[in-house]
Amino acid sequence: MADRARAVGTAGLRALGLAAVSLAGSLTLFVASVLSIVFVPLGVGIVTTPLVLAAVRAFADWRRIVAAEWGGVRIPPTYRPLPPDAGSWRRTLILLGDRAVWRDLGWLPVDMTAGFVTTLLPAALLLYPLEGFALAAGVWRVVTDGTHIGYWYAFVPISGQGTALAAAALGAVLLVAAWFLIPLLLHAHFRLTRAVLGPDRGELAERVRVLTETRRDAVDTSAAELRRIERDLHDGAQARLVAMGMDLGTVEALMDRDPRRARQLLAQARQNSADALVELRDLVRGIHPPVLAERGLGDAVRALALRLPVDSEVTVDLGGRPDAPVESAAYFAISEVLTNAVKHAEAERVWIDLHHADGMLRAAVTDNGRGGAVIGAGSGLAGVERRLGTFDGVLAVSSPAGGPTMVTMEIPCALS
Template sequence: MRRHAVTFGRALALGGMALTDVLLLAAALVTAVLASLGLVFFFMPMVGLVRRRAMLARRLTGTWLGVVTEPPYLPPPPPPRPQPDGWYRYERQLYKTPRWPAWHERWKWMFTDPATWRDLAWLSLNPIVGGSLLSLPLAAVWCGLDLLGRWTPLTVPSGVVVAVAGVAAVPWLLRLYGWWTRLCLAPTARSVLAGRVRRLDQLRTETADSQAAELRRIERDLHDGAQARLVAMGMTLGAVEELMDSDPEAAKALLAKTREASSVALTELRALVRGIHPPVLAERGLGDAVRAMALDSPLKVTVTANLSRRSPAPVESAIYFSISELLTNAARHGGADRVWIDIGVRDGSLRVTVTDDGSGGADPARGSGLRGIERRLAAFDGVLALNSPPGGPTTATIDLPIEGSGDAPEGGPAPKGWRLAVLVLGWGLGWLPLFPQGLVAMCMKIFGSDAKSWFLALHLPEPWQWPMIVFNILLGLTMYGAAMVITSAHSHRRLIERAGPALGLDG
């Protein structure tokens, strides 16, 4: 009983909010009129209100109805950057402060985002669809109570049936409303692709910056390390040439120092090459390369690798250097003594788990090392999940896909189970209660026709005729609506799966 009351209360709340959306829609129309007159300053606050209302609908349908709907909005534009002369540019205009370029970029972002117009379209239809769907149970209960108030042998049973049917239909109407909200407010394949392109552009910029920094590091190491030692060796050999005849013993001592310097330079060059791409990684694969890294680590490292085949070289390199950075953090910042590394392939993804017994408290926002790992993995659609409570232990999980998702069949599997049954019943039999038993019987009832033919409602007693006609119309509309929603939702899901992982949607 309490569950039915909660469900009925949620239906009334959603229906009430759908009806009050008329006020927000009126404000949006006034804003559109003002924008057409050149007063565009009200556009962004209005879009912000509409987005908050749409996000509230997504959150309520997710928590109350179990229909999770991700936000489809494109990521906001980055803050404007000053030019070398200190001015800020937007298209052909120059500004002294970033205020107006940021305003223009944000206005363009909201205006060109398709999700903005989809939110407005949903807001325009929600008072009609949501209000009618969720007010039907209330109308049915009201009609049932009205029939019960007449206290006749025919109206009392019909009133009970209508009231109970109205209450029983609430969960189904709520589910239909959740499907409607998801159909209108969920990300489309185009928005997913747009967010993915925007994210890839951002990753490309970050990767270019990271590569430039890496090249500068290599140049600095060569200039300050191996190159300086080679120059010193050349100068020492020149001194040996001068001392060879006059002081052979001193020449021999200088040759010994040159040999030591060459050994040190060779060690530095090997370390530099290992930092670019370790030879053991190219020759033996990721598992053996991580085991070799563990032998050189000052920590007690246990490596478990279960790899049936090798991954692409860029993927192995990204995983290798990510593990190297995690080991460095565990030794330098975590104060760990032991580290456990597990490498395996699960569900088409290369998954690495690095656990240490350090002090914990690791946070990507407080250091560049973990952020560098995230940027390195993001170039391959990989993610880093970190669990590091204060006091430890720290567990870092790397999940990097190594198999593309574009090999799925273009059409995808057809709906199965109860969805297929609803589709068959909806498309195949929805016309029967809607047209001949509903709309046609209603017209005959309105015009007072004496012919009853095979219309079921007209053969019933007078108090039951209109409830049966309304029930047939609603039943037909519900059957067609359910079939349409299932078909659209299935097509939408297949488009999203073919488009790729969202961003954040996620962006």
């Protein structure tokens, strides 16, 4: 009973928050989008449209995550990837040619009308009965003088204690209705969101194309990573090992003729071997950290946080381990986000939340830095998004100017 009451209350408060966001956020973004697109022929929109549509996408992605976490409703994204070197004009053309973007824009007016109503109803069912109880407790004396009907509670005219008790009875009925209807109404809101934001058949074909491109990006990234490893081995550890071999050969020749010089070369060879070992360890850590392979994602993220030059707080709730490729992608995505928080956001503290629920691995990284982070071409977040896209994952960024910044990552997977 207590758990049910807590769930109903939480759903009602969530609905109230979503009602405010649906009206204010969707209205603001819709107006900004329309104005920006209208001004594209004048040239101004070429600069503003990618920024505005990126904000719309971030807002829609956040609502997808909310729908999954609060309602268990999955809404897969089907956006076309943006080339990292695309300029403003090309980015604008790609975005305006993306059906998923237009679907987002069509969802905004639905969200601020029907979406607002479907979230306001659960909130009203939770809060409106309180007014009826307050009237019965004596507030009716404040709103009416007892001789004329000057206040209505729903369809009950309040004129005295008797009608105030009737209002309380109606409030009790509404509260009983709320007990059963609030979770259903909130779920209906998320289903409405999926009906508008979710892909149709054409977009499912587009989704296949997007996944093909992300897989190709993953292959290209892997090839670049192999070239980097080959270069690092050639210029680092291999060079040191060759130098060490040459030093040992010289030592062999000088052992009898110049023992002092031989000892110096032996010390140099020993230092080269130690440096090569450090470089190999760093290289291995960059490919697949040993703590990730041995202890799993949770401990690997904790170890990552311990190496940060700022205060950190890590919360992990994982009942098992995801597949190794997913685990590695999540680790390096979190690592990149933490690097951004320290280097670019100038944060003094970060919070990392890692958990698995409803078939989704979710990681949220929050910092108290200066904010202003965007998923732009060439940015670290764009690389994170491409990395997650390989596994059908999504990235959402909330980063107002002045902070705080919250980066949420979500990857569908099962735990072992």
